[in-house]
Amino acid sequence: MATDAPNSDVQRFTRLWMKNQDALAGYIYLSIRDFHHAEDVLQEVAQSAAGSFERYDADRPFIGWLIGIARQRIADHYRRQGRRLPTLSGEAMEDLANMQIEMAEEIDVRMGALRQCLSTLSERHRHAIELRYGRSLSPQQIAEHAGVKRTAVNALIYRIRKALADCIANRMREEC
């Protein structure tokens, strides 16, 4: 009975994908600020990569190959939306991509820390996070209904993100 997958390209691709998926997801999210669209593009990259794996040059980093495919898919995404690609420069994106690759190694620790850090937020801040991310309200929508300026909401959300990023960094330092 065949209970184990053969040690073929299929398995090799799977292993490589597993290892690099998070860095790739991070890279895509840097370029596409809508989470669901980013997830869709991630899936498209997976399908493209699986379908053309024989063209992958094993002497080069797999993540680089994936990012090359992702660039095309991201461009396709913006074309479908009829928008220009409002992105950072190629050099900046490369720096950020490298950073995502580095940070992918510690993603589970970061997510655990994020969960802990959420508990340090005030209830009102958590409510803000829920409206913004859980319910996908834009800062403009929150501002309109709260009767304040959008910039005030933007500033608040940004401060919360910063506080969480700092909290995560502190917790990770403590664990080291």
Add this chain to the structure above:
Amino acid sequence: MPSERPDKLIAAYLEGELDEGQAVELSAWVTASRENARYLSALVTVERGLVLHCRKQTAGNIIAEVGADEAGVDPVWDMVVDQALSERRKHEVEELANRRLAESQAADSKTNRLMRLRIQDAHASEARRVAVIPKGLLWLAAAAAIGLAVWAGVSMKTATQPRQQTSSGDPSRSPSAVELPTGVAMVRGELDARWVGHGDPNGHLIENQRLTLTDGFAEIVFGSGVSVIVEAPATFVCVGPNGIRLERGKVAAVVPPSGTGFTVSTPAGVVTDYGTEFGVAVEPDGRTTTHVYEGVVSYVPASESPDSAGAHRLLAGDAIQGTTDGSVLTADADPLAFVRSEEFDAIQHGMHSAYSRWQAYSYGLRRDTSVLAFFVPDNTSVVSRQLSNLAPGAPGATLAGPVLAPGRFPGKSALHFSSNQDVCRFTERTETADLTLAAWVWIDDLTATPVMLMGTEFWETPGATHWQIEAAGDGRGWGMSLGSLDQAGGAETKAISSVILSQDDWDRWVHFAVVADAATGQARFYVDGAVRDVQPYRAIVPHVLGNARIGTLRGEDGRSTAPHDRHLDGRIDEMVILSRPMSDGDVRAMYNAGRPAGGRSGDD
């Protein structure tokens, strides 16, 4: 430390509001130092984490989930919340939030939708089972979705860590203290399931535990986020958080990005998925058939040596059958070969929702090999003026004129006809002596009869068929008729019912059906699932619908053999045509499954 942060630029970037000038400025800052790049990357990672975290929770649970420790107050947000949460504004914000969430869900990819549905359902099952694993699983799903694809190796650690941390404060403050998963997967839902080998009351499945599902269906969620519907009779083993060994039976899997690499091992080979939806069926002799519905799948016969390049790549719409001796046949995927997640959900929720009840029924109807046409107009079935036909392999209908209007369920649509220019045309060339025609119809007005519900375009070809509402009982009321042309330019066979409709049947959804039963030589007429009249009907030649129209007779070419306009003033929500005579029970079941909430109950 990073150089002075351009906070406004970063905030604009994170909100997707960066203009070109700002993009240049922020790019320069990112490339100025490694720390800057790291800082921005960290913020983006926080944002991804927040999105995943929030979306994996039911609305409002985030506060309960993380505890209630307070730390600092933001004066700006105080003002925002104080105003927003005044009674009037709170209502507005909630309403907007719910609308935004609904829009977001509608626009989501299927995978994301399914994933969120599962998470929400996990909460529901939590309430039913008292102490299961949803919260732990939520976090696992969030972690998996963010890319913890190596969950296989660290799953228990990943799952345990956050729970211990959360619980270490005051467990009682969490309203839903839950147990951690103790296996590689869990049974999330069941339909009339009977098991051998599975007795865990919380639904946990242990690695390498051999299970047999003797009856019914079960939905299993793996640690990787993969969802699998198992159909009995089936024997299988969960070989890890991202794989199953199927010895016999059927499974239909939905694989999110985090589950890429999910494997189904069978006696004939190994199916590996790359983020998609597919089904695998294993016969008692080990023959394995794989159908791919979305994405890419590979199939490697068991007879292939591990080092060979014998993998078959399958794309959406492909199917492959492999045997234990290594032979392989390719075919087209059958969309109805498996009970897939949407159907499972429809069946499972059918008892609670009229729409779901009808959906569950409609899946069964689509498998009926006698269905010639099954039109269900809605936003997904109407694309570029084409109405898809749910009868397997049957061509769709072309629309010219009728617009989508509210159907008989909230969120469902119907075709609205208001003139003889509203054309819904299709072609069906099967010759059949028996015939069943059924439709959900809303009549706005009935000023002139007959009104064509469905009919062959031109009354010229033997077998041409007309199903109409027309005057009956010497003009005292309305009935239904079924007619078939015996020979070109000649006589017709026609049955007209007695008066079976009244004005009470206007402005409401009514289920009409007629059955031509060659064996009994009768036409049976039904309203709302009940037989209302039976008339002799012996067609000389088999019915052949040919080029046919729904809701009107005249076409845009203006040609018609009818003396006057026969268009419907109203809506048609669903039209079913079968080449067999449905029994009274069949028609009643169709009506009962499809009747809208609050509609007449018929004979049930």
